[in-house]
Amino acid sequence: MNRQREYVLGTNDAELERLGFQHRVWSEQAFALWERAGFGSGATLLDVGCGPGFATLDLARLVGPAGRIIAVDESPRFVEHLRERCQRESVGNVDARVGDVQSPDVAAGTVDGAYARWVICFVPRPQDVVAAVARALRPRGVFAIQDYFNYVALALAPRSPILERVVAAIDASWRARAGDPDVVGRLPALCAAHGLRVREIRGHARVARPGSVLWQWPTTFFRNFVPTLVTGGYLSQAELEAFEREWAARSTDPNSFFATPPVYDVIAEKPA
Numbered sequence: 233m234n235r236q237r238e239y240v241l242g243t244n245d246a247e248l249e250r251l252g253f254q255h256r257v258w259s260e261q262a263f264a265l266w267e268r269a270g271f272g273s274g275a276t277l278l279d280v281g282c283g284p285g286f287a288t289l290d291l292a293r294l295v296g297p298a299g300r301i302i303a304v305d306e307s308p309r310f311v312e313h314l315r316e317r318c319q320r321e322s323v324g325n326v327d328a329r330v331g332d333v334q335s336p337d338v339a340a341g342t343v344d345g346a347y348a349r350w351v352i353c354f355v356p357r358p359q360d361v362v363a364a365v366a367r368a369l370r371p372r373g374v375f376a377i378q379d380y381f382n383y384v385a386l387a388l389a390p391r392s393p394i395l396e397r398v399v400a401a402i403d404a405s406w407r408a409r410a411g412d413p414d415v416v417g418r419l420p421a422l423c424a425a426h427g428l429r430v431r432e433i434r435g436h437a438r439v440a441r442p443g444s445v446l447w448q449w450p451t452t453f454f455r456n457f458v459p460t461l462v463t464g465g466y467l468s469q470a471e472l473e474a475f476e477r478e479w480a481a482r483s484t485d486p487n488s489f490f491a492t493p494p495v496y497d498v499i500a501e502k503p504a
C-alpha cells in the first residue's frame with residue numbers, strides 16, 4: 233500500500249488501544265444514534281471503515297443472531313483483530329473484510345443500514361463512499377454517520393496559543409493527505425446527489441474537565457499523534473515540547489476545561 237495514503241493515525245498497538253478507549257467514551261452517543269436510525273434485531277448492517285471493530289461487536293450484539301454485520305476496513309491488521317475477537321467471543325454474525333470503503337464489494341440493495349464513524353473525514357473521495365452506501369442500501373435503508381465539522385473549534389479554556397498552533401498543524405497534515413476535518417458540511421449535498429434524504433443532523437459539544445474520563449480522550453490522541461507532526465515537518469520540536477508542558481499543566485488545573493472537537497450525527501434514508 234502507498235504509505236502516503238495509509239490511515240493518517242496508523243494501525244499500531246497504541247492506535248488500536250486508543251480506538252478502543254475512544255469507542256467507550258463515545259458509545260453512549262453511538263447507541264443513541266443507532267436507536268434513532270432504527271437499527272435493531274435481525275438487520276443486516278454495513279460498518280463502513282470498522283477499524284478494529286469495537287463498534288462492530290456492539291452492532292453484532294444489537295442485531296442478534298438473525299442479523300449480520302458486514303464490516304469493511306482497508307487495514308488488514310484491524311480486520312484480523314476483529315476476526316480474532318469474533319472467534320474468541322463466539323460472535324458468528326460478523327463478515328469482516330479488507331477493502332476500500334470508496335469501492336466496497338457489497339451487492340446492491342442488500343443492506344438495511346450502514347454506519348460510518350470517523351472514516352469519511354479521512355478518505356479522498358467522500359462522494360464515492362456515499363454513492364457506494366446509497367447503492368448497497370435497500371429501499372428505506374438508513375445511513376447513520378458520526379464525523380467532524382469545524383474540527384478546529386476544539387479548544388482549551390482559558391485559551392492556549394500553543395494548542396491553537398498544534399490544531400493548525402493537525403488540520404494542515406490532515407488536508408495534505410486529502411482528508412477533510414469539515415466533511416460533515418459536505419454530507420447533505422452528497423446525500424442529496426445520491427438519492428438519500430437527510431432526516432436529521434445533530435451536533436455534540438462536549439466538555440472535558442481535568443481528571444475526568446473524557447479528558448483522557450484528547451490526552452491519548454495528542455500523545456499518539458502530535459509527535460508525528462514533528463516528523464512530518466508541521467511542528468518544530470520546541471513547539472512539541474511547549475505543548476507537552478502546557479497539556480501536563482492543564483491536566484492538573486481544576487480551573488481549565490477542554491471543548492472537544494464537534495462531532496455530528498447525520499441520519500440519511502433511501503426512499504421507498
Ligand SMILES: C[S@@+](CC[C@H](N)C(=O)[O-])C[C@H]1O[C@@H](n2cnc3c(N)ncnc32)[C@H](O)[C@@H]1O
Pocket residue numbers: 239251255280281282283284285286287304305306307310331332333334348349350351354355
Ligand atoms: C478513526 S478510525 C475509526 C474506526 C471505527 N469506525 C470506529 O469508529 O472506531 C478510521 C478508520 O478508517 C479506516 N479507513 C480510512 N480510509 C479508508 C478507506 N479508504 N477504506 C477503508 N477503510 C478506511 C482506517 O483504516 C481506520 O480503521
